[in-house]
Amino acid sequence: MRLYALGLSVLLAAALHAQPYALGQGYHVGEGLNVGGYFSSEFEMKGSQETFTLDDVAFMAYGDINPMFSYLAEFESVGFYHKNLSTGDESGDRKFHIERLYGDLWLADAYNIRFGKQITPVGYWNKEPINVLRDSTSSPLYSKLLFPKFLTGIDIHGYVPGIEAAQYHLFGQSNRDFDPGYINIPNTHFFGLAFEKEISNDWSGGGSVGEYITAVGDQRTRFVQANLKYDDSTWQVMGEALIAKSNYTHDSDDYTLSGYAQGMYRYTSQHAFIGRAEHFKDHYTRYEDNIAVVGYSYRPLYPVSLKGEYQWHSQNDEDRALFSFSVLF
């Protein structure tokens, strides 16, 4: 709650001293301080259950201390308020967690260092994890279950010498996570190498390899991932796929496969239609699901998002409708 008050104070102070404000681009107080945040709310209909959730409430601050060093801090509460509209039950977690806290050392074109808690630089979806930046309310299972979404460690990154518009990330963590209760896969060891290439103005692609050891159960998983995207002003088509092999302490090795393909047609700059097909198969737990999603996105302004979607699952009783409203400020 103290973080919540601090966040509001910083936003208020920033508003008083900021340059003209543009929604979605934060308050620019000075080169050393920009502040902003976001929130999202979600309404879900699944079977006879209807729920409402005020999900992400977050504040962030970032800036350049000097030309060689910059920072970012983000504090977030997930599940801020939840109400089951069918039963009337209410709950909520107003505790704020450290979502990201890192510094950037800018050293050279081919060699820069980010250190601290940061988003794992793998694929497309993981790097834009918040509702308002996504084009569908839901995220693919691919982005939630197969590798740690956050890294508490170091990412050495830069442009690959001799290859135009190609970047690499060599990242590593050899310690427990910062705020381990707030990560999808708590781990003690996480290393990886990611590569991405802007092929043209509209096309990009990339891939990564990595390894992590879970904090509970010492399960060692190695993964290979690939992604490809086409994006012009009207159409966006993207896909990601990942195969992971896990070594279990008291059991034999097993594989998990996952991938999705998504297409989006922007009818105008405000209106878009989305379709996604996803496959997920965990051989170890024998969990398999094929998911089809159709959705509609309306953005009266780009940082304000209203979305609706329907999901069909091959798993029983998982079909649902989702609606969301989110804002980046």
Place this chain on the structure above:
Amino acid sequence: MALSKRRRSCIILLFGALLMKALFVTIGLVVALLGGQYTLIISKKSGLSSLSTQQVKDLFLQKRHFIGSQRVIPLNLVGQHESRTLFESSVLGMDRDRLNNYWVKQHFEGISPPLTQGSFESIKAFVQTVEGSLGYVPSSMVDSNVKAVYEF
């Protein structure tokens, strides 16, 4: 007599068309020889001699901060001046809507748009004073105090 008049008219029309074509070719050649309408300039102390379109794009989208070991600080002209619109469409390859959406996404990443300056004169003064700063001015403003690295 009538046929002769028609033939003369045809010859005049043909000559006119050839003259117009020659004029357009000449204008094209002059523009190509003189270079672009605007020039990206950097401090003459900088080791950079030229930039590719991709490098300029990456620098102004704040994707990269260096060229080699040279820290680069991109500068935009404030507002909607035709030079900025031309730069965004022909070099960055993005219209204003797409660019605004891009900066919204970058806000979440902790990245702000380039610094802005109020006039070409202030861009040129900034470039002369701050090593590594990079901005566009009309090509006619380029002189020996700055170094031209890209034209559009």
